[in-house]
Amino acid sequence: xxxxxxxxxxxxxxxxxxxxxxxxxxxxxxxxxxxxxxxxxxxxxxxxxxxxxxxxxxxxxxxxxxxxxxxxxxxxxxxxxxxxxxxxxxxxxxxxxxxxxxxxxxxxxxxxxxxxxxxxxxxxxxxxxxxxxxxxxxxxxxxxxxxxxxxxxxxxxxxxxxxxxxxxxxxxxxxxxxxxxxxxxxxxxxxxxxxxxxxxxxxxxxxxxxxxxxxxxxxxxxxxxxxxxxxxxxxxxxxxxxxxxxxxxxxxxxxxxxxxxxxxxxxxxxxxxxxxxxxxxxxxxxxxxxxxxxxxxxxxxxxxxxxxxxxxxxxxxxxxxxxxxxxxxxxxxxxxxxxxxxxxxxxxxxxxxxxxxxxxxxxxxxxxxxxxxxxxxxxxxxxxxxxxxxxxxxxxxxxxxxxxxxxxxxxxxxxxxxxxxxxxxxxxxxxxxxxxxxxxxxxxxxxxxxxxxxxxxxxxxxxxxxxxxxxxxxxxxxxxxxxxxxxxxxxxxxxxxxxxxxxxxxxxxxxxxxxxxxxxxxxxxxxxxxxxxxxxxxxxxxxxxxxxxxxxxxxxxxxxxxxxxxxxxxxxxxxxxxxxxxxxxxxxxxxxxxxxxxxxxxxxxxxxxxxxxxxxxxxxxxxxxxxxxx
Ligand SMILES: [Zn+2]
Numbered sequence: 001x002x003x004x005x006x007x008x009x010x011x012x013x014x015x016x017x018x019x020x021x022x023x024x025x026x027x028x029x030x031x032x033x034x035x036x037x038x039x040x041x042x043x044x045x046x047x048x049x050x051x052x053x054x055x056x057x058x059x060x061x062x063x064x065x066x067x068x069x070x071x072x073x074x075x076x077x078x079x080x081x082x083x084x085x086x087x088x089x090x091x092x093x094x095x096x097x098x099x100x101x102x103x104x105x106x107x108x109x110x111x112x113x114x115x116x117x118x119x120x121x122x123x124x125x126x127x128x129x130x131x132x133x134x135x136x137x138x139x140x141x142x143x144x145x146x147x148x149x150x151x152x153x154x155x156x157x158x159x160x161x162x163x164x165x166x167x168x169x170x171x172x173x174x175x176x177x178x179x180x181x182x183x184x185x186x187x188x189x190x191x192x193x194x195x196x197x198x199x200x201x202x203x204x205x206x207x208x209x210x211x212x213x214x215x216x217x218x219x220x221x222x223x224x225x226x227x228x229x230x231x232x233x234x235x236x237x238x239x240x241x242x243x244x245x246x247x248x249x250x251x252x253x254x255x256x257x258x259x260x261x262x263x264x265x266x267x268x269x270x271x272x273x274x275x276x277x278x279x280x281x282x283x284x285x286x287x288x289x290x291x292x293x294x295x296x297x298x299x300x301x302x303x304x305x306x307x308x309x310x311x312x313x314x315x316x317x318x319x320x321x322x323x324x325x326x327x328x329x330x331x332x333x334x335x336x337x338x339x340x341x342x343x344x345x346x347x348x349x350x351x352x353x354x355x356x357x358x359x360x361x362x363x364x365x366x367x368x369x370x371x372x373x374x375x376x377x378x379x380x381x382x383x384x385x386x387x388x389x390x391x392x393x394x395x396x397x398x399x400x401x402x403x404x405x406x407x408x409x410x411x412x413x414x415x416x417x418x419x420x421x422x423x424x425x426x427x428x429x430x431x432x433x434x435x436x437x438x439x440x441x442x443x444x445x446x447x448x449x450x451x452x453x454x455x456x457x458x459x460x461x462x463x464x465x466x467x468x469x470x471x472x473x474x475x476x477x478x479x480x481x482x483x484x485x486x487x488x489x490x491x492x493x494x495x496x497x498x499x500x501x502x503x504x505x506x507x508x509x510x511x512x513x514x515x516x517x518x519x520x521x522x523x524x525x526x527x528x529x530x531x532x533x534x535x536x537x538x539x540x541x542x543x544x545x546x547x548x549x550x551x552x553x554x555x556x557x558x559x560x561x562x563x564x565x566x567x568x569x570x571x572x573x574x575x576x577x578x579x580x581x582x583x584x585x586x587x588x589x590x591x592x593x594x595x596x597x598x599x600x601x602x603x604x605x606x607x608x609x610x611x612x613x614x615x616x617x618x619x620x621x622x623x624x625x626x627x628x629x630x
Pocket of ligand 1: 391392395414417
């Protein structure tokens with residue numbers, strides 16, 4: 001925020017005096033106070049300063065997956081041995097909850113997003129689920145819900161113990177719906193959520209039993225993955241993690257270029273246009289071995305006709321490989337964009353080193369984040385590519401690294417993913433992206449009938465527009481207004497501390513809210529309640545401007561319900577103009593009017609600049625002073 005240096009302003013409401021006291025109150029956004037969080041605080045797993053409590057623990061899983069994906073029939077046959085470490089919990093577990101996210105394609109399962117009827121079928125077929133103990137395999141009884149199963153254990157699992165399950169399944173992979181994945185030409189597929197995945201059991205809610213419905217997103221446990229994927233028809237495979245056996249799968253020419261890309265910071269076309277006219281892999285059918293440590297999910301894409309370009313750059317003492325797998329030539333530019341995004345995220349906001357060794361941008365559909373991979377369309381406009389690429393890579397931190405529950409709190413991961421890279425986007429985009437575009441959307445939305453408070457659980461939003469506004473645009477603007485209240489340095493410090501403190505854990509929205517209060521030393525609940533827990537109209541206006549004793553007084557009226565900052569643009573009577581930013585702190589006491597005192601030359605006209613600030617009514621944003629005496 002730019003502030004004019006020599007204008008000394010004092011807003012005349014008491015609200016503008018910033019409190020520096022340590023925040024002790026545990027009151028949370030109203031009326032969405034979450035008693036389960038308060039219980040977690042009393043149990044010592046959470047705190048009211050934004051860091052994990054001394055008793056905080058998370059569970060963890062180790063997946064060994066063997067999957068065979070037959071690309072021509074689009075069918076996947078898999079088996080996995082998963083060991084689950086039960087660290088975080090209250091009492092013994094009598095059952096294990098497992099997500100089958102692909103059951104949104106099952107006939108009869110509720111979906112809140114368009115699914116092509118050709119993709120609707122039997123869902124995930126569980127052929128076998130067994131407990132593995134001392135070399136013995138025991139069949140487990142399961143109860144199936146919409147997109148989850150619950151497996152009963154023959155004996156309780158106590159805290160501190162581990163359990164191993166063997167699961168065999170198969171699933172026809174949806175080709176046509178293109179919800180975060182699908183089939184893109186005869187041999188190009190992107191296959192997310194393809195394996196039975198143990199649900200999150202966290203310290204606040206226990207098992208996550210929210211059934212997936214397609215529109216809202218996911219909640220993942222941290223895990224290690226050791227995956228062997230077999231594909232046919234000479235397809236190459238890209239996946240989360242690091243390929244363990246490149247020499248066994250790639251042709252000698254491709255292998256040589258692959259090794260160059262891993263050691264060069266120049267773009268290397270590992271699979272070029274010429275390469276795809278012949279086979280780039282060794283055999284018709286290959287086994288691709290990938291490993292990934294401490295990530296929250298595993299995904300893969302495959303193709304026999306995509307090009308592949310990569311480069312490897314130094315990042316804080318380690319190497320990161322940025323790659324693009326693509327059919328459209330322009331998509332190749334995504335490699336450099338990926339590198340600059342990762343540098344921004346690692347060093348500016350949230351200023352935490354990118355945690356993985358790879359990031360592969362896969363040209364498929366839409367824009368969807370996965371650990372170490374993004375599935376993305378080639379947008380017509382490069383500005384849109386900048387937006388999508390930087391947005392999706394930011395998801396590395398929110399939700400993946402900080403373990404956010406997206407199906408309940410989309411506004412934390414999507415809101416931060418809109419907000420955090422907005423300056424990066426604005427610095428290289430030619431059109432308004434970032435907060436300018438969001439401010440325009442938010443201006444009128446918050447008083448619409450279907451608007452929902454940001455804090456509404458994502459899975460209960462009802463309309464997809466309400467979900468989008470509450471998860472993306474409204475929180476992005478909210479975080480920008482908060483930055484105006486606490487200052488950019490404080491916001492950056494809070495983002496960095498939050499990301500670090502919750503790395504490979506499960507952050508709740510209150511953890512971020514408390515962290516920001518703690519780092520800023522300000523009680524921010526007045527704003528949290530106003531912006532995140534309520535809807536309402538956005539409308540500031542200039543009610544009056546007058547001059548007394550060589551001081552200009554600007555009276556700002558809040559005609560709406562939302563607490564907004566004011567960016568004032570003055571023109572002086574003697575010529576020249578200036579801007580002045582007054583943060584939303586002016587509404588802290590719930591007053592409707594705030595008078596800003598500005599000593600200095602006589603002002604002729606004042607305008608509210610609403611380029612980055614929502615305002616549903618522009619008729620009261622301009623004031624011309626006819627008579628300066630009062
Ligand atoms: Zn997103």
